[in-house]
Amino acid sequence: MTVPAIPLADATAQQEAELVLLLGRMAAGDEPALTAFYAKLNRRVYAFALRRLSDPDLAEEVVVETLYEAWRHAGRFEGRSRVSTWLLGIAHHKALDKLRGNASRQAEELGEEAEQIADPTPDTYTHIAQRQQREQIGNCMETLPDEQREALHLVFYEDMSLGEIAQLQDCPENTVKTRLFHARRKMRECLERQTRWEAGS
Numbered sequence: 001m002t003v004p005a006i007p008l009a010d011a012t013a014q015q016e017a018e019l020v021l022l023l024g025r026m027a028a029g030d031e032p033a034l035t036a037f038y039a040k041l042n043r044r045v046y047a048f049a050l051r052r053l054s055d056p057d058l059a060e061e062v063v064v065e066t067l068y069e070a071w072r073h074a075g076r077f078e079g080r081s082r083v084s085t086w087l088l089g090i091a092h093h094k095a096l097d098k099l100r101g102n103a104s105r106q107a108e109e110l111g112e113e114a115e116q117i118a119d120p121t122p123d124t125y126t127h128i129a130q131r132q133q134r135e136q137i138g139n140c141m142e143t144l145p146d147e148q149r150e151a152l153h154l155v156f157y158e159d160m161s162l163g164e165i166a167q168l169q170d171c172p173e174n175t176v177k178t179r180l181f182h183a184r185r186k187m188r189e190c191l192e193r194q195t196r197w198e199a200g201s
Helices: 008-027 031-053 056-072 083-100 123-131 134-142 146-156 162-169 173-200
Strands: none
Touching (some): 008 056, 008 083, 083 162, 146 162, 146 173
16 A cells, blocks of 8 residues: 655645644753754754854854754744744854854955846756765855855755845845855856866866
């Protein structure tokens, strides 16, 4: 007998409901709920922090601090966003604290916004990414300014909408579009340079 697959939208809604339930239990001081919450989201927070900081030790610190903050303030979650968006918002601020504490890793300022904003859909980037080795992608990602790298990570690895990214980065949606525009252009140029270099070597 074949078990029918759960539609993706239903599965996502179910996962969200489980996370909300866990937050409710955490707000009541239920430590096993924190353990379950950690198991579901710690890798996601770590990946996010690592992309932001490029330092595994600091990323681990962000995970611990973020989950501790979620435990302390679970009752503050109001359901205005997805649980993961709320949690990554906490991680975002924790990562910024780490960056501010290290002068050599401070975020770079974005230049003037481009007059024409490219379509932020990930089709072009995804196509390139599928043809490149993971190491190439990682190397090129590290060349991006922090805000651009974070926005790109949130689109492709966290599947966030422009509105959610704008909320997390505390900026207008048009600024997110600008960051994605510059990030995609720089990624394409970086990957093309690496491809030409490999072809000539």
